[in-house]
Amino acid sequence: MEDYLLAIYRLNKEGGPAKTNDVAERLDISPASVTEMVKRLSELGLVDYERYRGATLTRKGYRQAHRMERKHRLVEKFFVDVLKSDADSAHTSACHIEHGLSDEAARQLCRIIGSPDECDCEELCEDLCENRRLGGTALSELKEGESARISHLICDSPEKVRKLISMGLVPGRSVRMESDMPMRGPMVLRMEDSLVALDRDYTRLVMVDREE
Amino acid sequence: MKLSERKMEIALMGNPNVGKSTLFTKLTGVGVMISNYPGTTVEFKEGSFLRGGRKVAVHDLPGTYSLSGESEDEIVAIRMLAENRFDAVVVVVDATRLESSLVLLFQVIELGYPVLIALNQMDIAQKRYDIDLARLEGILGLPVFPVSAIVGEGVDELAQAVVSDRATRTGFKVSYDSHIEEHLESLAEGVPATQFPPRGAMLKLLEGNEYISSLYDEGTKQKAYLAAKEFRADHGESINIHITRDRYGEAGRIRKEAVTPRQGPLTMRDRISDMTMRPATGIPILIGVLAFIFLAIVIMGEWLEHELEDLFGMVVGDVLVDIGRSLAGDFGAAVGSGVTLGIEAIVVLIIPFVMVWYVILALLEDSGYMPRAVALLDGVMHKVGLHGRAVIPMLVGIGCSVPAILATRTAGSKRERLILSTLIVMAVPCGAQMAIIVGLVSRFVGIAAAAGIFVMLLALLLVLGFAMDRWLRREPTCLAMEIPDLRTPTARNVAFKTYSRSRDFFMIAFPFLLVGSVLVEILLSYDAMDFIVEPMSFITVGILGLPAVTIIAFVFGILRKELAVGMLVTISGVGAVGRLPEFMDPVQFVVFGVVMAIYMPCLAAWAVLMREVGVRNALLVGAASILTALLAGGAVNLVLRTLF
Numbered sequence: 001m002e003d004y005l006l007a008i009y010r011l012n013k014e015g016g017p018a019k020t021n022d023v024a025e026r027l028d029i030s031p032a033s034v035t036e037m038v039k040r041l042s043e044l045g046l047v048d049y050e051r052y053r054g055a056t057l058t059r060k061g062y063r064q065a066h067r068m069e070r071k072h073r074l075v076e077k078f079f080v081d082v083l084k085s086d087a088d089s090a091h092t093s094a095c096h097i098e099h100g101l102s103d104e105a106a107r108q109l110c111r112i113i114g115s116p117d118e119c120d121c122e123e124l125c126e127d128l129c130e131n132r133r134l135g136g137t138a139l140s141e142l143k144e145g146e147s148a149r150i151s152h153l154i155c156d157s158p159e160k161v162r163k164l165i166s167m168g169l170v171p172g173r174s175v176r177m178e179s180d181m182p183m184r185g186p187m188v189l190r191m192e193d194s195l196v197a198l199d200r201d202y203t204r205l206v207m208v209d210r211e212e
Numbered sequence: 213m214k215l216s217e218r219k220m221e222i223a224l225m226g227n228p229n230v231g232k233s234t235l236f237t238k239l240t241g242v243g244v245m246i247s248n249y250p251g252t253t254v255e256f257k258e259g260s261f262l263r264g265g266r267k268v269a270v271h272d273l274p275g276t277y278s279l280s281g282e283s284e285d286e287i288v289a290i291r292m293l294a295e296n297r298f299d300a301v302v303v304v305v306d307a308t309r310l311e312s313s314l315v316l317l318f319q320v321i322e323l324g325y326p327v328l329i330a331l332n333q334m335d336i337a338q339k340r341y342d343i344d345l346a347r348l349e350g351i352l353g354l355p356v357f358p359v360s361a362i363v364g365e366g367v368d369e370l371a372q373a374v375v376s377d378r379a380t381r382t383g384f385k386v387s388y389d390s391h392i393e394e395h396l397e398s399l400a401e402g403v404p405a406t407q408f409p410p411r412g413a414m415l416k417l418l419e420g421n422e423y424i425s426s427l428y429d430e431g432t433k434q435k436a437y438l439a440a441k442e443f444r445a446d447h448g449e450s451i452n453i454h455i456t457r458d459r460y461g462e463a464g465r466i467r468k469e470a471v472t473p474r475q476g477p478l479t480m481r482d483r484i485s486d487m488t489m490r491p492a493t494g495i496p497i498l499i500g501v502l503a504f505i506f507l508a509i510v511i512m513g514e515w516l517e518h519e520l521e522d523l524f525g526m527v528v529g530d531v532l533v534d535i536g537r538s539l540a541g542d543f544g545a546a547v548g549s550g551v552t553l554g555i556e557a558i559v560v561l562i563i564p565f566v567m568v569w570y571v572i573l574a575l576l577e578d579s580g581y582m583p584r585a586v587a588l589l590d591g592v593m594h595k596v597g598l599h600g601r602a603v604i605p606m607l608v609g610i611g612c613s614v615p616a617i618l619a620t621r622t623a624g625s626k627r628e629r630l631i632l633s634t635l636i637v638m639a640v641p642c643g644a645q646m647a648i649i650v651g652l653v654s655r656f657v658g659i660a661a662a663a664g665i666f667v668m669l670l671a672l673l674l675v676l677g678f679a680m681d682r683w684l685r686r687e688p689t690c691l692a693m694e695i696p697d698l699r700t701p702t703a704r705n706v707a708f709k710t711y712s713r714s715r716d717f718f719m720i721a722f723p724f725l726l727v728g729s730v731l732v733e734i735l736l737s738y739d740a741m742d743f744i745v746e747p748m749s750f751i752t753v754g755i756l757g758l759p760a761v762t763i764i765a766f767v768f769g770i771l772r773k774e775l776a777v778g779m780l781v782t783i784s785g786v787g788a789v790g791r792l793p794e795f796m797d798p799v800q801f802v803v804f805g806v807v808m809a810i811y812m813p814c815l816a817a818w819a820v821l822m823r824e825v826g827v828r829n830a831l832l833v834g835a836a837s838i839l840t841a842l843l844a845g846g847a848v849n850l851v852l853r854t855l856f
């Protein structure tokens with residue numbers, strides 16, 4: 001059930017309601033059983049389900065999924081940073097462990113592998129700082145020709161985040177790194193049809209998941 | 213029909229570089245500067261057209277990506293929207309970049325304006341996509357008009373639709389994340405009525421837009437603030453990010469439904485575009501372009517200079533001298549010859565170099581190459597305290613410092629604007645200065661000498677920039693710029709830009725020239741020149757090793773740089789530009805060129821500088837420029853005299 005929640009969470013993040021077929025494809029399960037499960041989730045008050053439109057997480061569902069996503073990333077990071085496993089096996093392990101990890105254990109883990117004092121933006125983005133500690137890949141780490149999907153933005157200065165949003169760098173969109181300019185110049189990025197030159201001070205604030 | 217029905221007010225809105233200004237020109241016939249890079253329009257324009265008995269006032273709002281009210285442009289745009297009750301808003305949508313255009317469109321719709329969509333760049337888009345216009349109209353519930361503003365296609369239909377009140381308030385809604393919708397619903401309940409619909413206004417409040425927030429009472433504002441805060445606590449990300457994410461999600465879905473890309477092989481244009489942006493090929497291309505510009509100005513300019521000199525002698529000759537004599541005897545004749553020389557200097561020096569440069573500048577701007585150069589040079593420019601964007605004002609400054617200083621408005625921080633303006637005034641030669649370097653120094657001394665002066669100016673630029681970067685407190689601003697498609701410039705726009713940019717050299721320089729010539733003749737006839745010439749000779753002769761009378765040229769150069777050459781010809785008494793070598797030797801030409809290129813901005817540039825960076829800074833820049841010019845000129849004189 002938690003896997004369903006997480007799949008809907010991720011599809012929602014990529015923009016809009018999660019269609020049953022998309023959830024089925026992601027989890028490799030027949031659409032019919034997805035529909036049944038989504039109905040159960042909706043009875044539990046975790047998702048809003050509209051026929052033809054798809055499923056959106058309710059606040060309660062969102063919180064639950066969000067916490068799981070964090071646990072997942074935390075375990076992943078632990079496996080990569082501390083146990084030195086490769087990203088793939090870290091992901092697989094995380095998929096199993098995330099369900100059994102208590103909140104208390106997650107917090108402990110976070111204290112061990114994260115460094116809470118690197119953030120100075122206080123209460124304003126407490127949660128984002130947690131995101132930052134949980135790691136991921138920054139857009140600035142991409143190599144020429146690599147594509148990725150934006151997962152979230154790091155709050156550094158609100159002004160920069162606003163600029164990023166207004167240029168269309170929002171979670172869920174795909175970006176392709178076209179070219180890296182010399183002398184620590186900007187990166188040229190392609191998003192759908194548009195081409196954007198963006199300084200490193202911006203690209204390091206954009207966290208992404210690499211794509212094929 | 214009542215009069216109130218006859219007059220309309222409409223606004224043009226759209227993303228930067230989407231073609232608003234082009235459309236504006238095509239609609240109203242008012243010529244405005246158009247270039248293929250974002251941020252060309254720094255001040256919004258107003259014009260009107262008449263159609264079907266209705267007068268339509270058109271407001272060209274600055275290009276923005278959103279209406280959140282964060283940047284200067286967005287604040288201006290949202291204030292204009294709020295304060296003018298527009299009868300219609302024409303949202304200019306770039307058909308080749310549907311998504312970011314739609315995101316802005318959603319916000320205009322949410323604020324409840326009747327909207328018409330001008331789907332621009334159709335000529336280019338049709339080569340790449342099949343766009344289902346009916347589908348787009350169906351989804352958005354708005355009339356969509358395909359146009360290509362650059363060639364003028366579809367503009368007529370659009371104008372007709374405007375006067376036929378085709379603009380529509382659509383029922384289309386972006387569906388946001390369910391939590392955002394919950395907040396919207398609870399906020400909109402019982403909110404006092406304003407000119408904006410509650411849902412749209414509450415979205416702006418959640419986004420933290422100050423202008424729209426100010427229309428509401430404390431209670432509502434507080435509720436919105438708390439809602440946004442709660443959202444952040446729940447989601448770990450600000451509500452702005454989520455709102456924009458949902459808008460892009462919606463825009464992406466609409467694009468998928470209405471647009472089918474045509475899979476074709478990479479076009480030649482795509483390949484060239486790609487090459488200009490990969491460092492390995494882009495840097496050689498950039499160097500090639502710069503070398504081409506330099507050679508084109510020198511070779512084309514010198515050829516034109518030669519031709520025009522002959523032509524001028526044939527056409528004008530002694531006509532003005534004769535007129536002057538018949539009006540006021542010998543004095544009149546002297547004024548006449550002064551004016552003739554001044555005009556000759558303008559025609560022979562300014563036209564070839566300034567106009568050739570303006571043609572090149574227009575080509576650079578319209579092709580879309582400029583932003584590519586900006587991206588390539590950004591890294592290097594950081595070393596002198598600027599970012600790559602500074603390239604654009606500097607290139608504009610090779611024509612005239614006045615628009616260049618205005619163009620620094622896009623530079624971001626105050627500090628950057630000050631650095632940039634100083635560099636433009638001191639180290640970037642304007643058209644007239646360019647003409648002196650190329651037309652006098654290169655012609656009479658040699659191309660190597662002219663190149664030497666350019667290298668010197670470049671060195672000055674780097675040193676000055678580096679020094680100012682160290683002295684002034686750092687306010688980091690970094691590059692975030694959209695790169696437009698490459699496009700073939702149209703002859704019409706290039707001609708229009710060249711004409712309107714060089715116009716001032718004639719319209720403003722002329723009266724100055726006339727007054728200046730009369731003044732000099734009066735001074736000469738009373739032997740009053742010595743009052744200035746003698747006391748200042750310790751500088752002209754002593755430090756710079758120039759003829760003492762050159763001080764007159766320097767003084768007039770403060771008024772306008774192009775007057776200096778005319779005055780030089782007049783006071784030298786040689787009678788024509790071509791015979792100046794009888795008056796000065798090669799070293800003196802080089803020194804004269806160096807000093808003219810660096811010292812004191814002309815009056816117009818100085819006035820703009822004062823307005824844009826403040827009186828104190830402008831005075832400092834003026835003083836620094838005189839000092840630097842004297843030091844550089846003196847040093848060049850010393851070195852060259854010892855060498856040759």
